[in-house]
Amino acid sequence: MTPMLESADAAPARISRLSARLRPRGAPPMWLVVALTCAGQFLVVLDVSVVNVALPSMRTGLGLGEQGLQWVVNAYAIAFAGFMLLGGRAGDLYGRKRMFLVGLGLFTLASAAGGLAQDDWQLLVARAVQGLGAAVLAPSTLTILTASVPEGAARARAIGTWTAVGAGGGAAGGLVGGLLVETLSWRWVLLINVPVGAVVLCAAACFLTEGRAGDGRRLDLPGALLVTAGLGTLAYGISQTEAAGWMAPATLLPLLAGLVLLGAFLAVEARTASPLMPLGLLRVRSVSSANVSMFLCGSAMFCMWFFMTLYVQNVLGYTPLEAGLALVPSSLAVILGSKLAPRLMRPVGSRNVAALGTLVAVAGFAWQSTMTADGSYTTAILFPGILMMLGAGLAATPLASLATSGTAPEEAGLVSGLVNTSRTMGGSLGLAVLSTLAASESAGSSSPQALTEGYALAFRVGTVVLVAGVVLMWVWLPRRAVPLP
Numbered sequence: 001m002t003p004m005l006e007s008a009d010a011a012p013a014r015i016s017r018l019s020a021r022l023r024p025r026g027a028p029p030m031w032l033v034v035a036l037t038c039a040g041q042f043l044v045v046l047d048v049s050v051v052n053v054a055l056p057s058m059r060t061g062l063g064l065g066e067q068g069l070q071w072v073v074n075a076y077a078i079a080f081a082g083f084m085l086l087g088g089r090a091g092d093l094y095g096r097k098r099m100f101l102v103g104l105g106l107f108t109l110a111s112a113a114g115g116l117a118q119d120d121w122q123l124l125v126a127r128a129v130q131g132l133g134a135a136v137l138a139p140s141t142l143t144i145l146t147a148s149v150p151e152g153a154a155r156a157r158a159i160g161t162w163t164a165v166g167a168g169g170g171a172a173g174g175l176v177g178g179l180l181v182e183t184l185s186w187r188w189v190l191l192i193n194v195p196v197g198a199v200v201l202c203a204a205a206c207f208l209t210e211g212r213a214g215d216g217r218r219l220d221l222p223g224a225l226l227v228t229a230g231l232g233t234l235a236y237g238i239s240q241t242e243a244a245g246w247m248a249p250a251t252l253l254p255l256l257a258g259l260v261l262l263g264a265f266l267a268v269e270a271r272t273a274s275p276l277m278p279l280g281l282l283r284v285r286s287v288s289s290a291n292v293s294m295f296l297c298g299s300a301m302f303c304m305w306f307f308m309t310l311y312v313q314n315v316l317g318y319t320p321l322e323a324g325l326a327l328v329p330s331s332l333a334v335i336l337g338s339k340l341a342p343r344l345m346r347p348v349g350s351r352n353v354a355a356l357g358t359l360v361a362v363a364g365f366a367w368q369s370t371m372t373a374d375g376s377y378t379t380a381i382l383f384p385g386i387l388m389m390l391g392a393g394l395a396a397t398p399l400a401s402l403a404t405s406g407t408a409p410e411e412a413g414l415v416s417g418l419v420n421t422s423r424t425m426g427g428s429l430g431l432a433v434l435s436t437l438a439a440s441e442s443a444g445s446s447s448p449q450a451l452t453e454g455y456a457l458a459f460r461v462g463t464v465v466l467v468a469g470v471v472l473m474w475v476w477l478p479r480r481a482v483p484l485p
């Protein structure tokens with residue numbers, strides 16, 4: 001009887017093992033997919049916020065000027081924006097897991113190179129390569145997420161989590177960056193990505209499953225090179241206006257060259273059999289309107305961290321750690337906005353939530369533009385920062401949802417890349433314009449009063465841009481997410 005009882009007791013275990021062997025080795029648990037994709041997005045955003053806190057220390061360590069500081073941010077942002085469509089298409093054609101791993105590996109190696117840089121040009125090259133890795137990685141995170149989560153409320157929550165975790169990179173970056181700069185050196189704001197990236201890389205290699213929806217078409221490498229070169233040249237031309245003026249050859253030539261390169265990009269896209277960005281896709285209202293809105297929002301909101309970090313350290317005299325702590329509430333506000341947005345989208349509508357969030361950001365930017373050289377923490381940093389980033393979190397999720405909802409499987413990576421490209425492209429060009437305006441307003445002076453006047457002008461212009469974004473959203477955005485044809 002004992003053997004029979006043992007056999008009976010063991011039967012369920014044998015059946016469970018047999019079921020596990022017979023069950024298809026398909027998708028991993030949804031929570032694990034969300035966790036890994038969010039971790040990848042976290043790293044991409046973490047790198048921006050960590051570097052912002054370290055900018056004054058980088059200037060001292062490598063002898064960077066004001067334009068050099070701008071290009072520490074823009075070298076990353078322009079490579080990120082210019083190659084993101086290529087990264088999204090590569091995920092569709094060659095496998096989203098594969099591109100996730102390639103992008104994360106490249107990002108991690110470039111972080112190590114930047115942390116070990118001995119000259120300013122080495123740092124800028126490493127930042128550009130980081131941007132390339134991020135361009136391959138970021139579209140894969142959103143595409144894997146949207147492909148794994150059914151459309152509807154569950155996907156809205158997942159996108160909200162993805163946005164919130166990415167925003168959490170901003171919260172962690174300011175604090176961690178300040179701590180690393182103050183206790184170790186600015187180099188560790190880049191080197192910290194190496195162990196984190198290695199852990200996520202190993203986990204993704206083990207647990208993510210491969211998926212692709214492409215038809216074997218070739219990548220449009222000429223298009224990617226043209227749009228990246230065009231953006232970079234245009235941003236360089238804008239940055240030259242500070243020293244040379246708008247009508248000087250040193251300004252006009254790169255501006256014209258950038259426009260020519262972007263025009264050549266559009267011509268290539270109209271003629272190639274496998275375009276990087278099918279221009280016909282922009283005729284879809286939800287795609288075009290959401291991406292133009294994202295471009296305008298990104299051109300102002302992307303610059304918030306840059307100017308706030310310089311203000312609190314160069315004008316108010318905060319240490320890097322104090323600066324990181326000062327910006328934590330605003331970083332947490334963007335997480336709160338990202339989590340609130342999916343709850344509001346169903347009863348209120350995606351368009352209304354996006355416009356509401358942008359209006360909240362407008363209030364924050366307008367308040368921040370009244371900054372003074374002796375401002376207090378609560379009125380010059382805390383409350384305006386919370387409004388700016390709460391609005392950014394509320395607006396980002398509905399815009400991403402409108403742009404990607406109902407995307408055909410073969411275009412999922414492309415549209416995901418386009419969303420991030422619009423935001424980052426707007427941010428890189430916006431930073432070039434606003435940095436130039438701020439520097440011109442301060443007239444080369446490094447006094448707290450002059451610097452404050454320059455930063456305040458940047459926030460005033462950002463306010464106007466966001467107001468234009470609100471008007472565009474009300475006029476052009478569909479009320480709710482609609483399927484693509």
